[in-house]
Amino acid sequence: MVQMRFIQAINKALFEEMARDDKVILIGEDVEASIFGDTRGLIERFGPNRVRNTPISEATLTGMTVGAAASGYRIVLHMMFSNFIYTGFDAIANQMAKLPLMTGGQISLPITVIASYGGGRSTAAQHSDTPYPVLMNLGGLNIAVPSTPADACGLLKSAIRSNDPTFFLEPGGRGGEMGEVPDEDITVPFGVASLPIKGKDVTLVTMGSCTKIVLETAQQLISKDVNPEVIDLRTLVPLDKKTILSSVKKTGKIVIIDEARDTCSAASHISAIVVDEGFQYLKAPIRRVTVPDTPMPYAPNSEKYLIPSVERIYKAVMTLNKSY
Amino acid sequence: MVQMRFIQAINKALFEEMARDDKVILIGEDVEASIFGDTRGLIERFGPNRVRNTPISEATLTGMTVGAAASGYRIVLHMMFSNFIYTGFDAIANQMAKLPLMTGGQISLPITVIASYGGGRSTAAQHSDTPYPVLMNLGGLNIAVPSTPADACGLLKSAIRSNDPTFFLEPGGRGGEMGEVPDEDITVPFGVASLPIKGKDVTLVTMGSCTKIVLETAQQLISKDVNPEVIDLRTLVPLDKKTILSSVKKTGKIVIIDEARDTCSAASHISAIVVDEGFQYLKAPIRRVTVPDTPMPYAPNSEKYLIPSVERIYKAVMTLNKSY
Amino acid sequence: MKKLPNNIPTKDELQKMFRMMVTIRETENTLLASNKAGNTPGQVHLSNGQEAICVGISSHLTDEDQITSNHRGHGHFLAKGGNLKAMFSEIYGMADGVCGGMGGSMHVADLSKGIVGANGIVGGGISIATGVAFAKKLDGSNHIVVTYFGDGASNQGVLMECLNITALWKLPLLFVCENNGYSEFSPTKTVTKGDISMRAKPFGIPIWQINGNEIIEVWQTGQEAIEHIRSGGGPAFIEAKTWRQSGHFSRENLVLQKPYRTEEEEKEGLADDPIIHLTPKIDGAELIMKEVKDEVERASKAALMGTPPASNAAKKLMFSDTYKGYY
Amino acid sequence: MKKLPNNIPTKDELQKMFRMMVTIRETENTLLASNKAGNTPGQVHLSNGQEAICVGISSHLTDEDQITSNHRGHGHFLAKGGNLKAMFSEIYGMADGVCGGMGGSMHVADLSKGIVGANGIVGGGISIATGVAFAKKLDGSNHIVVTYFGDGASNQGVLMECLNITALWKLPLLFVCENNGYSEFSPTKTVTKGDISMRAKPFGIPIWQINGNEIIEVWQTGQEAIEHIRSGGGPAFIEAKTWRQSGHFSRENLVLQKPYRTEEEEKEGLADDPIIHLTPKIDGAELIMKEVKDEVERASKAALMGTPPASNAAKKLMFSDTYKGYY
Ligand SMILES: Cc1ncc(C[n+]2csc(CCOP(=O)(O)OP(=O)(O)O)c2C)c(N)n1
């Protein structure tokens, strides 16, 4: 184990996977200079055939990725900010998610799309979206949302080794956060949530950028003698509903924390699964702590107000403390 | 009242709104020839300044629409098939949904995007998506999904008169269905569901393309002495949650039928609202009848299998008939 | 604009190409009849009149070369060596279709033949082809990629993006614009400004603008353009003029209020037929036509005897093995 | 490529333009200092060195003419008549910002001045401008629209789409490509094939390729291009060469591992400065510079005294009146 920053963990995974398999190719706008630092050093090590700066042409980048992946390469496409996923959305929604079926299984698409997501740094509405609900609904795309350096490294390795297209979404601006990462070549499997805190009073489901504040809230709750169980999903597709349901079986209560806009959020879908498949366990309403259905404002206080916070999560949990 | 086909009702609304306000402009690929028939005759009546065929350039069409709407026109953009919304997705997600906020309210965007959606006619995966979940999550976009000619006419009028961007989604291939449409200039307000069948045993929530089979199922249920209440949402944003919740208060049971892929569907979100705000009314799990998370196959039987059917809805209702 | 080389195809080659053109024509006609008879679950977009283009180009390609195509892709598929019966089965929605009945007319693909696929999204195949060409370049092979698209598709911005990237990276991609005068029901010049092939010029890509109804011209141009690409020169662009004999899609007259082409245009268009042009040069043309007719009829009939895929085919394909991904 | 006219700006005009260029420069420098001091919540993309382009173009525009711009949009905003203090307030995240603090640096807009807005999506402004130009044409006015975008943005396919549509419909749109040699940290020629302005040629759009650091050249070209547009000739295209003095964004050196420009290039680039070039032609340049410095300082200080918007500002704006839409 070694302590490293989130961004270094991503970088480590890229280095190791590119060393492991020379079919792994990285493309994207300025992946050489690497604004976020996650692709730093790869060009020096692997050269321009395997690490390639591209023009600003997102509609083509996503389409090219499909073509190159269908031709035997494992393509890692760095899209920088999540909002640019929309610019390349046609080939994602109409080709990447659909060709494996449409060709009757002739094509598999080992694609990893990396992008940073979420608000909190006054990047304003065009650089702060949380895009996973939109991607989750397309079908056929895996989605990883790591919240720790170790998970970032392990999930990215799994993504690159997977034969299905995967979106790997980094919580924006968290590149500097430290955590332990195993030295060994360890993958984190898809569809298996982690349980950073075990408890019996209420289930808190979190993902990616929200985990940090959920853990903080959990400490506050514990200090008030409420013992939450925290589930960090790690991947949204596939979704570890087994872990969620068995936690709710124990606690009877669940709050889901998600930085996406509320309508049709991941939180909505998890709610829907629980009230369908776990209704008999439920002792209270299911609360969602999400972002209201508005674009992100620029001004820091207005932005902060919309993003899930310790206060809002704490409050949501407390509303479940009466009998229903 | 006069009987007319679905597509004629849409055509009527377009004719009347364009006659009423000469700021209403229609653009799109082949809106003159009009494959679906919904824009037929408009070019002859209103001329090329107000009805304009465009090149196949969806990324620009959505962006242009934003610019023209911000300059005082009410733009109706016909996108033909819903999947092409993805091709023009950048300006929808990054501009249309966001500029009203980002300009501090300086810009309002009276835009109506028309597209046909849904499967059932072997148009295969690239011509059969149900795109509203993706649009619902963007925030800032209204979404209308009519299921009758009268609603199609009235909702389209409201959409065109609204100062907010609205997606008006026609159930694909249903242009020929007949229904009564008022002669007068009647708008259907947004955010107000209709209640085609009142009942007390179970709430069936439906929208757009699913309403027909939900009504059919309702008749079967009634013949078995189960009295469903059918709620046809008419608009998904804004969502008439009041009507849903007060129905569930009465019935205690709810099934939501939605042609979208399941994950993060409209059905998921409605489930989430009900288990949050209507938990105390619930006597049974909430069921969703949706499309599995896969692209639409071409072969008719494989396609049919995925789309909500009377059998699946009936079965879902019946699973609620035990005690929880 | 490059001038044409003087090479001409051998008699054998010409005959082979003739047979293929006739096969495509016969297939399209059979599909139209099947469509009218209710045997194609979806609509079909026929390529009658455009056969010379893909046939002329494909004679220079091997199975290792790849193509992407568009909604009007039956000819591209067959000319590139796709199996006739497997295509019929696909379009009839059968389990033994080349895509298992999952794709249909607009999506016929056979990777084993280098057919990365037709595409229902106008312009969708161009960026995919660019990605395939990127892969070819990384492979270090001298295989090439051809992307077929229409005049209408030329207005999709991805075209410019891909012209830039392929030129920049010298990718082995042949752009083939089949300019058939229409984008759905809009005459090309009402939606497309200037000469389409000129759009490749600012990127330094060599351009040919040819008569796509003359197979020898297509064959010659294809040879030269492909030689340029195989020898490492980067992308090339061919704009081939042609005419869409059977309109935009199979049963368009049922949805259109009025004709969008004059009778005169129809008459001229039908007369300027690549098969009619070539026939006098072919010994035994009639026999070939008869053989092909039989072959196509047999293939179509056999395909109609197929069985549809399992109802849950899509679900099975997408979910059978959640972890199928790991290697 | 058109040749330049011989008109030259009057002394007064030159002085006005000089003052505006200096205002922009001073504003950018102040923003950089504010950014370093922690007073800009987000990052800023500065336009130092590029002032002559928007100033030269804007001298031919009225409030009825509109512009769209990009992430590097402070200069475009000011040159088009946007309020200095309101822009500072916006970038400082204050309630009295020109967008109520909702947009920030990359999104400054003032519709009352014809500034449809800066844009955080590279290429995003081009199609919006095409729509505005469509509206102008429908209005039957002779007002025009200018869209500013970078060399990097020229690789977005929407550029080609908009060249086609504006040419086809003869829309009053002036494309202004500010070619500053970089797309983020990629030198233009590593990502952009050929001459950018040539991309307008296949559409029959008149093109000028100019030195964007020479205000008189910009002014002259702007006049001619805008006259062409106002007289109903349809779109025009100007590619203005310039250099991005302060790099891609405010604090890029904190995230970059190593320099991406040589010292020599930096030296030459800084010397080829549009303000330095113009200064000798201006009487009382020093005084103007001093006045501007004071004015900018005052505006910035006043802006910093503002109050942030209400926490729930976004929610209020989006939801205050669900039915606000009906008329
Ligand atoms: C992205 C997208 N937009 C629109 C359509 C609808 N559409 C199908 S074919 C077609 C016209 C294509 O014209 P062209 O590229 O010239 O090909 P042709 O049909 O003439 O062979 C259109 C607009 C589509 N399938 N995809």
Ligand SMILES: Cc1ncc(C[n+]2csc(CCOP(=O)(O)OP(=O)(O)O)c2C)c(N)n1
């Ligand atoms: C759609 C999109 N892709 C990528 C980015 C990230 N990005 C911001 S500025 C920029 C470079 C733009 O270069 P250019 O157009 O030349 O403008 P300049 O910065 O040189 O003024 C990039 C890639 C973005 N903002 N939007």
Ligand SMILES: [Mg+2]
């Ligand atoms: Mg065509």
Ligand SMILES: [Mg+2]
């Ligand atoms: Mg630049």
